[in-house]
Structure formats: C-alpha cells, structure tokens
Amino acid sequence: MRTPRLLLTAATALALAACSGGGAVEGTPGGSGVRDPYFPKAGNGGYDIGHYDLTLDYAPETDADAEHLTGTAVITARATEDLSAFNLDLKGLDVATVEVEGRDARFNRAGQELTVRPAQELNDGETFRVTVRYSGEPQTVTDPDDSEEGWLPTADGAVGLGEPTGSMAWFPGSHHPSDKATYDLAMTVPEGLGVVSNGELRDERTRDGRTTFTWHTAEPMASHVVTVAVGEWETARSTTADGLTVYTAVDPAQADASRKVLKRIPEIMDWGQENFGPYPFSSTGAIVDRDEDAGYALETQNRPYFPGAPDTVLLVHELAHQWYGNSVSPKTWRDMWLNEGFATYAEWLWEEDHGGDSAQETFDALYDGTYYDDEDANASVWAFPPADPPDAAHISDSPVYQRGAMVLHKIRETVGDDAFRELLSGWAAAHRHGNADTGDFTAFVEKSAPDEDFTEIWTDWLRGDGRPDSP
DSSP: OOOOOOOOOHHHHHHHHHHHTSSOOOOEEOOSSOOOSSOTTSSOSSEEEEEEEEEEEEEOOOSSSOOEEEEEEEEEEEESSOEEEEEEEOOSSEEEEEEETTEEOEEEEETTEEEEEOSSOBOTTOEEEEEEEEEEOOOEEEOTTSOEEEEEEETTEEEEEOTTTGGGGTSOBOOSTTSOEEEEEEEEEETTOEEEESSEEEEEEEETTEEEEEEEEEEEEOGGGOOEEEEOOEEEEEEOTTOOEEEEEEOGGGHHHHHHHHTTHHHHHHHHHHHHOSOOSSEEEEEEEOGGGOSSOBOOSSSOEEESOOOHHHHHHHHHTTTBTTTEEESSGGGTHHHHHHHHHHHHHHHHHTTSOOHHHHHHHHHHTOSSSSHHHHHHTTSSOTTOOSSGGGTTSHIIIIIHHHHHHHHHHHHOHHHHHHHHHHHHHHTTTEEEOHHHHHHHHHHHSTTSOOHHIIIIIISOSSOOSOO
C-alpha cells in the first residue's frame, strides 16, 4: 500500500532543485560494468563512447622522483538511456576535477569505478562531453593469469598495454571491447624521448626541453589494443605497393635483430589481404622494445608491440589480429578464441604457403600429442573447450589458441579450400570494425555452407570437453 506523498516546503524544494540541476532527476545511474562473464566490472552501462581526446604529460622515474603522469581526458559519448549518473573505469591515479558539458560534476571513487553525477541529468540519445583531469603514478596491473599489463616501466621509458583491462591504469573510459571509439592522443615527454601510439602521427614539436607527439586513430578501436610507448626509438616510415603506410619504431638495442623481419611487413600485408580481405586500417607497422620490457607480444592496433625482435611467424600472428581481434572484436572475453584461434590458424596458413608444415600436418601433430616437446603442453590443448574457458585466468591458455585453430581446420575440411578462404574474408567483412561472439560465428558458417552439417564440429571440437574420439 503506497503512503501519501508528503508536501514539500519551499526550502526543501529549492534544495532538491539545486542538487538536480533545476528539476527532479528522472534518469537512473548507468551500470558499473557490462557484466562480462569474466570481467563483470569492465566497461559501463548507459552510454556509448564515440571518441577519446587524451592529453598526457609524462615524467619518467628519476633518482629523486617517481614517474608521474598528468592527464586530461575529453570523452565524447551518447547516452543510451536517461542518466542521473554514470561510471568510468579508472584504476589508481588521483582525479582532480570532472566536468560534464562544461559544468562541474560531482564524483566519487570505489575500486576501479569513477562514478560521475552531472549537474543536470542526461537524456536518452543525448551526445555529451566529459572532461576528467587526473594525475599520479600509473600502476602496473597483474592479470588473473599473473601476467602484467597496464603501465609498464621500461629500460628507457614506459609502455601502456591493455589486454584485457589494463588501459584503465592510464586513462578513464569504458574499458571493454564492446565499446569502441576513435582516438586523439597528445603526449609530452622530455626532449630526446619519443612517443609511439596507434594510428597516424599528426605532429611533433619541441618547446622548452619537452616534446609533444600527437597521434590520431580514425577507425574504431577497443581500449585493450590502445598503446602508448615512450622511449628512445629508431623510426622508419614507408609505404607498400598499394599505398598503405608502414610505420615502425624499434629500440636501438633491437635494431639489428629486427631489421630483416620487419622488412617482410609489406609481404605479410599482401598475403593477409589475399587471404583475409581488404586491410581494415589506414596504416600498419610494429613497435619493438627490449626483451626485458614486457613478457609478451600484443596486437596493439595498427602496429603490434613486441618485447624483442619477433620471428616471422609471431609477426604474422599479430598482424593477422588486425583483421581478427582488432577489426572484428569479441563481444565478451568468453569469445577470445575468435581472436586467437584465427591468428593461430593464420600462422598455419603462412607456414603452409611458405614451405613449412601443412595445416593438416600441424593439426595431426596437435591431435597426436607430438606438437610440443613437453608432454604436459600437449595435454594442455585439451584442458577445456575453446569457446568456454573456465575462468578469467584461462582466457589465453592453449585451448583458446591451438584448439581454436583446430576448429577452423575442421571447418576447412568440411567446406573445402576455396569456400574456406571465402569464409575467412567474408567473416572479416561481415563484422568489420564491429563485435561478434561465438553464436554469430557459427550462424555465419552455417549460412555460408547451408548444405553442410557442422553439428559434430560445434558439439565435439568447439564446445566439447576433452579430445574428440576421431580427428
């Protein structure tokens, strides 16, 4: 039974109006996460980000002072519901002010959540601008699998690596692959250091002993493949035969070891377009840091990051991710096999096309348990289904990569080589600059080959436990 509404005194009414920006708040707070099955607090509900404009100033660690990052993030977003408040992901760092549409907004912190309460509620469909000013010592984030991401100090600077959620260590946002955006990034560092990021270098200028580098990314990008790498670099810029810009940045200590493999980037890009369809971005390249600077390579958009000179197969893997993982991004982290299974199968195809083992031989070795020298590594391929990792600590384990690639090989066996190549490029085209999940993929395959039966592949190879009885 509802109680009668109490009459407000004039003073109470004025106080409420002041708190709500002039009227009663009818909107609701946006969700503090998109309920990803493995990272439920990643991303945020109630809005969609279209663009980030990041202005950063970085001072590396010295004998006297810790490293320090000062940032202003201007985020343009569109409300997808009436909002009285919304959240941004930001880990660590101190927030000085937040503005929404040029007006001061209240905010509070709880873990990785920065909750913003605008002076006036936002209406469903409204485009709005948020400005966050922040500073502090950025953090290195330890993943559930004990790898490190976020902000990683290096021998001569630092690098920001984001998969799966580490980008929130150096800028606020909606840090889930389902919310892609375009980016402008301007970073100022001490003169003599360079800054490499995604997209195109628009400007470089030095004043009073500090240099500002400005980068622009015009195509949508998930935050986990955003990077900024600070250090001493040998840079090179060239174009492929069809006019694609190739931009590489290499730590001088890795220059000799990297030179030969990086010269193969145009060749790999031509091969990739033959197999996967038109390249989805306006430039390509690579960032090569020192061996000790990070524990893994990452498919950062436009130019993958490598700790030490990569071999050709690893370079193929990370460049294949530009189609599968960066352009076609997962809807949730459960769909990681759509990134890694495709990039791993790209390795198999490259080897097959360049005098190495055929994809069938690689498949057979994995199935027979002779692929790795270590018996436990061979057994680990069958630890869980590629489409259903048991938890966040296992989304980058062997079944996601190797068994994910085996699923693709089973599809190839079923439809034939020509149809399979069309399927690879068709999938990349169907979800270009978008997101997709396992259900989208299985539906796409079935629609592409309506006369074939894929039940056994989905049941035994994609979602089944253990090694299927027959290869």
